Every structure is written in C-alpha cells, then in structure tokens.
Amino acid sequence: MNKKTQTYNKILTSAWLLFLEQGYAHTSTREIAKAANVAVGTVFSHFENKIDLLKAGMQQQIDTIIHQASLTDRQHAPRLKLRHYALPLFEFYCNNIEFSKILISDMIWQADFFEQQMSEFKKRLFDEQQEFDDIKANVMLDCYFMTIISGLNEPAPEPEKMLRQLTSKISIL
Known part of the structure; x- marks a missing residue:
C-alpha cells in the first residue's frame, strides 16, 4: 500500500x-x-469536506456489511436477495441514525457520488439464473430507500419493522 x-x-x-x-x-x-x-x-x-469523510466512512461500513451478508446469500429471487441484505443494513442505519440521516439526505442531492455503488448493488440482486431487469431493480431500490427514510423518521426505529414494511412493498413485484 x-x-x-x-x-x-x-x-x-x-x-x-x-x-x-x-x-x-x-x-x-x-x-x-x-x-x-x-x-x-x-x-x-x-x-473535499467533512461530509465527504462521513460518506466515505459510511460507504466503507456498508461495503463491509454487504460483503458479510454475501457470504450467506443463498437466495435466487431478487426480492428475497434484497430482503437478505436489507436487515443487516437496516440494523446499521438504525444504530447510526445521525450519520444515516445525513447520508440519505446527501444521497438525494448528490446521486452521482453513489451511482457506482447503486449500480453494483442492483446487479447483486440478480444472479446468473435471473436476467437483470433494470426497471425492477430500480423499483426495489426505491422501496428500500423509502423504507429507510420512513423507518428513520420513527421515534424509535426498528430494523425488523422496516424489513416487514419492505417485504410488503416488494411482494407485489
């Protein structure tokens, strides 16, 4: 190095x-x-600034969580894969509410910074047995992020409750 x-x-x-x-x-x-x-x-x-430090730190933590979850990912359906990755990520966001709110807020207005990570995550949801469907992947991630936003706005965010909400949303896909 x-x-x-x-x-x-x-x-x-x-x-x-x-x-x-x-x-x-x-x-x-x-x-x-x-x-x-x-x-x-x-x-x-x-x-460039302090927010970039936070974004890089959060991304590093999120990458670690995704890598750890990938070790036990045995799902084939994209919606089940999303659920598999969502719970440990929801737990992280709920344990780091201050940082998560800043990250999500920044993500809304600085989408280009997160484009590569989002693209990689969407592709992760589709394995070799599933043809990649960009529209479906986008809808699933929209559901995922809206669940994070609504969950983090609760007085006491609960990762399991957020997972149930996400499951309900994506069950129609």
Whole structure:
C-alpha cells in the first residue's frame, strides 16, 4: 500500500472513530487531522469536506456489511436477495441514525457520488439464473430507500419493522 493510500485510510479511520465518539456535528476537521497525526491541509487534500469523510466512512461500513451478508446469500429471487441484505443494513442505519440521516439526505442531492455503488448493488440482486431487469431493480431500490427514510423518521426505529414494511412493498413485484 502506498503512502497516499495509507494516509487516506488513517484519516478515514480517525474520522470514523471521532464521529462515533463525538457525533458528526461535534467533530471538526482539525480534530480529525490531529487524531490522524496529519496537517489539516492533508485532510482536505484527500477529502473535499467533512461530509465527504462521513460518506466515505459510511460507504466503507456498508461495503463491509454487504460483503458479510454475501457470504450467506443463498437466495435466487431478487426480492428475497434484497430482503437478505436489507436487515443487516437496516440494523446499521438504525444504530447510526445521525450519520444515516445525513447520508440519505446527501444521497438525494448528490446521486452521482453513489451511482457506482447503486449500480453494483442492483446487479447483486440478480444472479446468473435471473436476467437483470433494470426497471425492477430500480423499483426495489426505491422501496428500500423509502423504507429507510420512513423507518428513520420513527421515534424509535426498528430494523425488523422496516424489513416487514419492505417485504410488503416488494411482494407485489
């Protein structure tokens, strides 16, 4: 791993730990730089702003969750695959409500940042036995994201309740 990648990872890890410890709003880029043992300018040479640090940290966590869930994915139908991945993701979003709301809000207005991840996830829902259906994949992800938004707006979000709602929505597909 080259030095630039090591520095990037050190900044990202430090930021994520501080976000968890202090919350996003209460963490400054100066604190992140200090925790990573780099200059503030170095943080900004790797990440344009603090929200980009949060997005990268969230994406790293989500990628890990998806990878772990893929190890036990034995489903063939796209809607069942979505359910399989949804529960651990819903649990993560509910355990990180502050970050999740920021991420979802940013995702709505910065869709291009998430385009590659969304495309890969949609393709994951269709295995070699299922022909990829872009419209169906888009509708399923719309249901998934609307479930996240409504679930995170509950006073006490419940991943299992969110999964039941998603299941009801996608059962018509």
